[in-house]
Amino acid sequence: MADVAIDPVCKMEVDTAAPAATSEYDGTTYYFCAAGCKRAFDDDPQKYLSGGGSSSGKRWWQFWRL
Numbered sequence: 001m002a003d004v005a006i007d008p009v010c011k012m013e014v015d016t017a018a019p020a021a022t023s024e025y026d027g028t029t030y031y032f033c034a035a036g037c038k039r040a041f042d043d044d045p046q047k048y049l050s051g052g053g054s055s056s057g058k059r060w061w062q063f064w065r066l
């Protein structure tokens with residue numbers, strides 16, 4: 001079975017054996033389903049990583065608990 005990684009931008013599963021794009025950030029390799037997701041990630045990695053301390057709106061899952 002192939003390993004899958006989660007695309008941090010769109011949360012899709014990405015086959016790590018044949019990713020559309022990859023990016024290395026802070027010593028970790030991230031896998032993307034498309035070049036557009038990589039571009040979005042490279043533009044603002046902290047926005048897509050947990051613990052970034054972003055104040056720009058709530059995450060979608062937080063709305064479930066309201």
Ligand SMILES: [Zn+2]
Pocket residue numbers: 007009010011012032033034037
């Ligand atoms: Zn994606």
